[in-house]
Amino acid sequence: MAVSTPPRQAVLLTRISDDKAEDAKGVGRQEDDCRERADRLHWGIGEVVVENDTSAFKRRKVKLPDGTTGLRVVRPGFRRVLELLSSGQADGLLAYDLDRVARDPRDLEDLIDVIEQTKIPVESVTGSLRLSNDADITMARVMVAIANKSSRDTSRRVTRKHEQLASEGKPGGGGIRPYGYAADRATVIEHEAAIIREIARRLLDDESMYEIAADLNERGVLTVSGSDWSTRTIRSVVTKPRVAGLRSTGRDSAMQIVGPATWPAILDQETWEEVCAKLATRGIGSKNKLIRWLNGSLWHPACGAGLIGWQGNPAPRYWCATPRGGCGGVAINAAGAEQEIERQILDLLSKPRILEQLRGLAGSSSTREARAALADDEQQLKEMAGAYARRQITFAEYMEARKIVEARVRDARAMMLAAAPRILRGLLSGDVAVHWRDLEPTEKREVVMALVPDGWDVLPAQQGGRRAFDPARLRLRGVDK
Ligand SMILES: [Zn+2]
Structure with missing residues (x-):
C-alpha cells in the first residue's frame, strides 16, 4: 500500500457544498482530518485547494489537461488539482473522500488519466478514494455514477413533486388495497404487517420464497385477494417501496422512488433494502442457500x-x-x-x-x-x-x-x-x-x-x-x- 517515498508536496482538496447533508463536515473539519491522515502516512502537504461547489451541476466548456476542450461542471479547484498533479508540482493527492473529489463521472475520468500517467499516490480520510489498480478504478466509477445519479434525481424530484401534489387530492386509483394497509392505503393493518415483517426476516435468514409460501398456506394465512401465497406474491409484498414508507412512480425497471410517503412504514428502510438486494440475486435463478463452504477454495x-x-x-x-x-x-x-x-x-x-x-x-x-x-x-x-x-x-x-x-x-x-x-x-x-x-x-x-x-x-x-x-x-x- 504505502509507496516507497511518501509525497512531500501533496495537494489537499476540500470542498464546500450546498448539499445539506454535508454541512456537518465543514471545510475546516475536512482539512483537519486530512492533515491528521497525512501525518499518519508521513506525507508532506503543499497546496491546499478549496473547491466552492455551491453552484454545482452547471456545465460549461473547460480546457482539459491534454489541451482539448470539453463540457464539464465548472470546478476551478478540481482543475487546479489536475494541473498541479500533471505538471509535477504536487506529488500526491489527499482528499476527504471520493465524493469530495468527483461527482461528475467525467471529472473522475480526467483524474484517472492523470493518475495513470503520473503514478501519483492518492489517499483519502475515509478510504473511499482508491485508484491504485483496475478493481479500485472500476469501483470508483460505479460509486461516482451512483452519486451523480442521485444528485440529478434530487433536482428531478423537485419538479415531480408538484405533479404529485396535484394528483394527491384525487381519489385513489381504486383496485385492490395493498397488503398490510387498509382501503384508505394509509392505515396499517397490524396482523398483516406482522406477516410482512415475518416474511422479510425469514428471507434474510435464507429461507426460500417457496418454503415461506408453503408455510403461510398451511397456516391458513391468505393474501390480500383471499388466495394462497405464491413466490410471486411473497416477493411483491416485501419489495414494494410503500412498505418501507417510500412513495414511488412507475413499475418494475421504470420504477423511481419519489421520496418519503405520508403513510407509515412497515419495514424499516435498511431491512427493506437488504430484502430487495437479496431477492435480486435470487431472481436470476442463482444460488442462494448460504454457504457452500468450498466457495473461495x-x-x-x-x-x-x-x-x-x-x-x-x-x-x-x-x-x-x-x-x-x-x-x-x-x-x-x-x-x-x-x-x-x-x-x-x-x-x-x-x-x-x-x-x-x-x-x-x-x-x-x-x-x-x-x-x-x-x-x-x-x-x-x-x-x-x-x-x-x-x-x-x-x-x-x-x-x-x-x-x-x-x-x-x-x-x-x-x-x-x-x-x-x-x-x-x-x-x-x-x-x-x-x-x-x-x-x-x-x-x-x-x-x-x-x-x-x-x-x-x-x-x-x-x-x-x-x-x-x-x-x-x-x-x-x-x-x-
Ligand atoms: Zn472458468
Missing part, C-alpha cells in the same frame, strides 16, 4: 476464476459461474466435492505436523487491519444494495460493483485467520471427525482456508456418459505435479 485453472456454489440440475454444484465473471467451462457436483475435501481435511488433521502449523496461525496487527478493511467493504456492500433497491444503479452495475467488493472480502478473509485457530483448537480438542460435522459452513470454510490456503484446481470431467463422482478432478494447487 476451488479454482478453474483454464480461466483462473474461482468456482462458486450454484443451484444445479439435477444437484447443486460448484461452477465457474458466468454471472460472476467466470467462463462457465467447468462444474463439479457440490456434495461430491465437499465429501472428498472433507476426507482430505480430516486426514490432514490426523497428522502431528499440522499441530505445529496451527501454532503459527496467531492473530497479529495485520489481522486487525484486515478486519477493519473487511468491515469497510461489508458496509460498502450494504450501501450498494441500498442504491440498487432505490434504483439509483441498475442491476448490472450493482452486480459488477458487488463482484469487485466481494473479491476483496474474500481476500481479506483469506488473510484474516484469527478465527481459524480458535475453531481449530476446538476441533482438535476431541474427536475431530465428530467436531468437524458440527461446524457451521462458515467455520468449515475458515478451517479449509487456513489449512489449504491455495485451494484446489477443478479439472474437466472425462468424456463419456454419466459416471460416479471422480475425486481425481480435484487437484491441490501450488503443488508441482
Whole structure:
C-alpha cells in the first residue's frame, strides 16, 4: 500500500457544498482530518485547494489537461488539482473522500488519466478514494455514477413533486388495497404487517420464497385477494417501496422512488433494502442457500476464476459461474466435492505436523487491519444494495460493483485467520471427525482456508456418459505435479 517515498508536496482538496447533508463536515473539519491522515502516512502537504461547489451541476466548456476542450461542471479547484498533479508540482493527492473529489463521472475520468500517467499516490480520510489498480478504478466509477445519479434525481424530484401534489387530492386509483394497509392505503393493518415483517426476516435468514409460501398456506394465512401465497406474491409484498414508507412512480425497471410517503412504514428502510438486494440475486435463478463452504477454495485453472456454489440440475454444484465473471467451462457436483475435501481435511488433521502449523496461525496487527478493511467493504456492500433497491444503479452495475467488493472480502478473509485457530483448537480438542460435522459452513470454510490456503484446481470431467463422482478432478494447487 504505502509507496516507497511518501509525497512531500501533496495537494489537499476540500470542498464546500450546498448539499445539506454535508454541512456537518465543514471545510475546516475536512482539512483537519486530512492533515491528521497525512501525518499518519508521513506525507508532506503543499497546496491546499478549496473547491466552492455551491453552484454545482452547471456545465460549461473547460480546457482539459491534454489541451482539448470539453463540457464539464465548472470546478476551478478540481482543475487546479489536475494541473498541479500533471505538471509535477504536487506529488500526491489527499482528499476527504471520493465524493469530495468527483461527482461528475467525467471529472473522475480526467483524474484517472492523470493518475495513470503520473503514478501519483492518492489517499483519502475515509478510504473511499482508491485508484491504485483496475478493481479500485472500476469501483470508483460505479460509486461516482451512483452519486451523480442521485444528485440529478434530487433536482428531478423537485419538479415531480408538484405533479404529485396535484394528483394527491384525487381519489385513489381504486383496485385492490395493498397488503398490510387498509382501503384508505394509509392505515396499517397490524396482523398483516406482522406477516410482512415475518416474511422479510425469514428471507434474510435464507429461507426460500417457496418454503415461506408453503408455510403461510398451511397456516391458513391468505393474501390480500383471499388466495394462497405464491413466490410471486411473497416477493411483491416485501419489495414494494410503500412498505418501507417510500412513495414511488412507475413499475418494475421504470420504477423511481419519489421520496418519503405520508403513510407509515412497515419495514424499516435498511431491512427493506437488504430484502430487495437479496431477492435480486435470487431472481436470476442463482444460488442462494448460504454457504457452500468450498466457495473461495476451488479454482478453474483454464480461466483462473474461482468456482462458486450454484443451484444445479439435477444437484447443486460448484461452477465457474458466468454471472460472476467466470467462463462457465467447468462444474463439479457440490456434495461430491465437499465429501472428498472433507476426507482430505480430516486426514490432514490426523497428522502431528499440522499441530505445529496451527501454532503459527496467531492473530497479529495485520489481522486487525484486515478486519477493519473487511468491515469497510461489508458496509460498502450494504450501501450498494441500498442504491440498487432505490434504483439509483441498475442491476448490472450493482452486480459488477458487488463482484469487485466481494473479491476483496474474500481476500481479506483469506488473510484474516484469527478465527481459524480458535475453531481449530476446538476441533482438535476431541474427536475431530465428530467436531468437524458440527461446524457451521462458515467455520468449515475458515478451517479449509487456513489449512489449504491455495485451494484446489477443478479439472474437466472425462468424456463419456454419466459416471460416479471422480475425486481425481480435484487437484491441490501450488503443488508441482
Ligand atoms: Zn472458468
